[in-house]
Amino acid sequence: MTKDLTKEDLENFQSAYEKTPCADVIARAVQENGVTAASKNFAAKANHDYVFSVEVETGKITNQKKSGRCWLFSTLNTLRQQVAKDLKVKDFEFSQNYDSFYDRLEKANMFYEKMIRLAERDDDDREYLFELEWGDEDGGQFANAATLINKYGLVPKSVMPETFVSENTSELNDVLNLKIKKDALEIRKMKKAGKTEEEMRAFKLEKMKEVYRMLVYAFGKPPVKFDFEYRDDDNQYHIDRNLTPKEFFDKYVHVDFSDYIDLTNAPDHEMYKHYSLSNQDYLFEGEHVTYVNVPIEELKAAVIAQLKGGKAVWFGCDVSKDMDRENGVLDTDLFKKGELFDIDLNLDKAGRLATRVGECSHAMAITGVDLVDDKPVKWKVENSWGEKNGNKGYFIMTDAWFDAYVYQAVVLKQFATDRQKEIAQTKPEPLKPWDSLG
Known part of the structure; x- marks a missing residue:
């Protein structure tokens, strides 16, 4: 049986609020500055130096301006x-x-x-x-x-x-x-x-x-x-x-697009499977939208291998999450919104995809990585939002942000594993147009 909120419910809510430590102080900070500014974690800046152990040489930053052509620019x-x-x-x-x-x-x-x-x-x-x-x-x-x-x-x-x-x-x-x-x-x-x-x-x-x-x-x-x-x-x-x-x-342009493989990390789907999303194809002949679903560590290993090979990597991510656009920072530790509201906002990658909270909303190019003891700690990203955003157009992406919000990376097959290449040769399982990978 459904039930509307009662006067007693509202009184209980207000009573609980009044017992919250520093509630009015926090309320004033949020009301004056907004959720994002009030939750910003200054300590995270310590990890945002633009030094990378592996870098690919790039040209002048491009600018897609007010268009949705990130995928083409990247x-x-x-x-x-x-x-x-x-x-x-x-x-x-x-x-x-x-x-x-x-x-x-x-x-x-x-x-x-x-x-x-x-x-x-x-x-x-x-x-x-x-x-x-x-x-x-x-x-x-x-x-x-x-x-x-x-x-x-x-x-x-x-x-x-x-x-x-x-x-x-x-x-x-x-x-x-x-x-x-x-x-x-x-x-x-x-x-x-x-x-x-x-x-x-x-x-x-x-x-x-x-x-x-x-x-x-x-x-x-x-x-x-x-x-x-x-x-x-x-x-x-x-x-x-x-x-x-x-x-x-x-x-x-000396490139054969059949030499590429699209690796994805979608934990709400079965790993080590080949998927297709035919509703996003718009030519009957040519390259089709397919994904080989792999664990995130395998995806990162392929990206690192290609960067070491001197080539930038096209990748897709959920760019609006935990982003400081002005300074060009992508960091899961950048904002403490859960702490601000004293609630648990932790939702894993599979949960975000399943609820459509997460999506692959933007494409960019990875042009560098900082490796410490052969482990990535941060990544250099070439965006297409012009030089006024980030560090003259470049963004820094922490490895934790990569884990949480990077969904796909397109690499040359020479940098993929034999198992990944074998999966890419299998008949893909078609996904519905409204699938979470769409």
Whole structure:
């Protein structure tokens, strides 16, 4: 039997509050400064020196600004390292806008395809409603970036620079999602009227023309061919004429995305299993979103091996937890909110995933680690929030924060164990779109 709170309950609550030591002092501190500031642990600063025993050389910090393209920025940041070294251009940067254009185009196409596939489902069907809500946003995964790059190539940033919209995507997100969701209702009407899949796909292609036009207005027209012109760090002039984006990628970026493996640490799932999240794929051909679930120590070992091999590591985490954005610190000891309220706020990683308190919300690149007696104590992180955040754009991540809030890392297979590589060859178990890893 359910029961509302009574007057007696409220009196008991107030009585318990009044017996709490220093309750009014704490209340004044929280009310004046907020929960985060009132709970900040000054002593944690002792562990935040920017000295690392292993570091990868990197270029100028990038800035995704007000967009959700962290996954693309971090992918391109890990790829540019080799190109910058080969060309002797330390601050070389790929165009994020170029691949953003095709990212949104392909997402729109996949959205329409899903609406065609789900057109017979009930209006309250869970998968239909999930995909309808997902729409066409600017978030993504490493595998999405890999597939885009394999299909469309890359260009230098100077060839297709950022626009106001590429750096501030919320307005486009609103109008683009309104447009495609309106079209989704038309697809359902067509299905009910007995139209064939061919007729619905013809409708899709007409609507994709409109999407393409919107994206050109927002991001600019992607180049078909371009001249790659630059001066290296020795001030020597170079030019490579009449390249396609695919030719540029093949010639200057020596990477095979099939050589990578996506390791995850999701304790709410069975360890040493291969999982797939097909709802996050938006190309039928190419790299797919899959994970090999391993203990956190194995994931860290692979990351350390790749850093020692001189290569940065793409990783996904829950960045908003225990973060000092201004100073660029990720530390589980940074705030004492449980002590502040005198309550137990400890929830393990599996519990956070199971309750959806935890999620993989942001991607960055790990570019260094500080090892003491061969054990990691802190990590250097290259973010994509510009130089005004953190230490000129870099963040420091304690090893305890890594354990708690890092969910995935993409490493070259040469740095993975034989067991991990064998698991990656098995048929993945498909996860539902609303899985905690989604």
